[in-house]
Amino acid sequence: MTEPPAGHSSPGNGAGASLDFDAVSFGPFSLRSRLLERDGAPVKLGSRAMDILRLLLSRAGEVVPKSEILSYAWSGLAVEEISLRVHVAELRKVLGDGKDGARYITNVPSRGYCFVAPVQRGERNVAPVPVLRAPERAAAPVALPHRLDRMIGRDDVLPELSARLLSDRFVTLRGPGGIGKTTVATALAHDMWQAFEGQVHFLEFGPLKDATLVASTVAAALGLVVHHDDPSGSIVNFLRGRRLLLILDSCEHVIDEAARLAENIYREAPGIAILATSRESLLVEGEQIFELVPLAGPPQGARLSASEVLDYPAAQLFIDRAAAAGHRGDITDEDAEVLAEICGKLDGIALAIELAAVRVGVYGLREMAALLDSRLKLEWRGRRTAPPWQQTLGATLDWSFGLIGESERTVLQRLAIFAGPFTLKGAIAVAADEGAAADRVADALEQLVAKSLVSAQPDGASRRYRLLDATRAYAMQKLVDAGEAAG
Incomplete structure (x- = not known):
């Protein structure tokens, strides 16, 4: 029997309709149409496994039922579930799922499969793989998100937060949206990589649309294979007697499940340190709150010089991001008061500062100060690769x-x-x-x-x-x- 082309779906198939993306990237991989690349080099993948990957990527963070995957990848055919398991196994093997802490696809028993790794939409530049590699001990922790080359205004935060984490074991980094919690947590993960001998796991909960996936996401990151609906007990048993750092990022929308799991780990696994980032407290046993305050800005009406205004981190970040966006004008003493006014209106929120700064070349400082009084600033777009909930204020x-x-x-x-x-x-x-x-x-x-x-x-x-x-x-x-x- 001749099978129809893999991935062909009927016009009414919602799965097929959702796959209209130009390019996505995850870990070292990028997928454009049906071309999968790892660090810029093509990766061979069977057509059925490719269809499964495309469907899971289009619904990243969601559990896709097995029946839906089968109807998409084998449209019009009656096939056994074993065929799906075989092709998922092929896909996991090609991606290196489970090696060096990398986790991409998790099986949710009795429900389906879920793509759990962070996904970026749009093109990205992938540097070629170098021929000579540094010794593994000196290599950057590839399992962690990319760390900003320069983090402004948080130099005093990292040592204090690290000390709190080592002494208290369970700290929630709390603050409003856009203030830089994920940026600080990522920097801390890199700083503490050696202290925990490489045992640092960074869990990004932001893409999750189903709170019940919290425990299975953590289990997948730890390399656990579980065969029941709630892997929390398996996670706690695995972590007993071990020493590692868990970073649970963006907990606010899955807070009940994240809080429950974090409390159980804190109680039962004394060698585990937990850093959560959230817009609100988890409100569980053992949690210590570390409030991430806004970046300090210059006082308004103080008649400061340009150099004095630029002593404040909010102004530093603004000028740094404006320069990165191509603005080459120097800040004069006449501009200093306007810059102080802009920083005051942006409240020291890093995301707000960045979104405004990249538009200085279009509007100029004085026009920017006036525009900040309008609702327009809420719609200014940031990085294309940022998560959807962080692309605008x-x-x-x-x-x-x-x-x-x-x-x-x-x-x-x-x-x-x-x-x-x-x-x-x-x-x-x-x-x-x-x-x-x-x-x-x-x-x-x-x-x-x-x-x-x-x-x-x-x-x-x-x-x-x-x-x-x-x-x-x-x-x-x-x-x-x-x-x-x-x-």
Whole structure:
């Protein structure tokens, strides 16, 4: 019997329709159309295995049912599940799945297969593999995400965070979206590679769309093969008596599962250090919070010189990213006050600074300062290869907004009327519904602070609250959309 071409699907097949991507990359691999390359060199892969890879990549982070894979790769044919297992085994072998800590495809028992490695969309430049390699001991930790060549304003964070991690074992690096948690966690992973003798595992939970995949993602990263729905027990048993560092990145959208697993590991495996990054605390036993604060910016109205303004890391990052984007103008003393104003409006949030800086060559400093008062800044796009929730400020805030309840959303929107700091009493005055208990606003405000959407600062024996500028612009648009903004 002659089989139809592999990967052919009927017009109504949703799987086929979702595979219209130009290029993707993962680990040392890149896939363009049906050409798979490793470090720029073509990789031979059978047509069925190629179809399976393309389908799993198009749904990275999701469990794709076996029946759906079979109907896509063997369209119109009745084949046994053993055929799927054979071709998945071929695919894993070609990718080197399981070697040197690399994990790409995991089997979720009774459900299907999931592509668990981070995936980048779009083209990338892949350097040729060098003929001469450094000794393995001196090689960079290839299992970790790429570390920025230059990390501005966090030099004092890494030593303190490393010390906290070694002494407390379980630390959550907490802060609002775009502040640089993943960047700091990646740098720390590289710094602590030798201290943990190469036993550092970096788990990126951001791509996961199903919280139940947390444990299986960790199991896959550790090289465990499990044959039941919940591998948590197997993970804990494996980690007992071992010494390694687990970094759980972007926990906020899978927080219940991540918190449960982290607490079990902390309790049962005393040799394991855990660093979580999240917009909110995990709220479990053993967790110690390390708050990642915004980059310090120059004070406004202080009449500082250009050199004095550039002593502040927020200004340094802005100029560094502007230069990388092709802006070659020098900052003069006349520009210093404008730059200080820009940094103030960007609140020391690294992502906001980078998105604005790359546009200086188009608008100029003074025009940029004016544009930052508009909602336009929420839509400025960043790196093409960044995760979707980090490509714009609006997308980052959409991510956070989607993780809070309806009452918290309502309160956040109404707090947007405050252009500066406000008190709990003020929050209740503007956010409480007529006749509603003030406690509801207080509870919602507490959750917004916990989820890094509202900042809280001591004010004597009390607290004052504030929305970051980008958050306020976002919340104000939501207030307008809800028809509650004053005319």
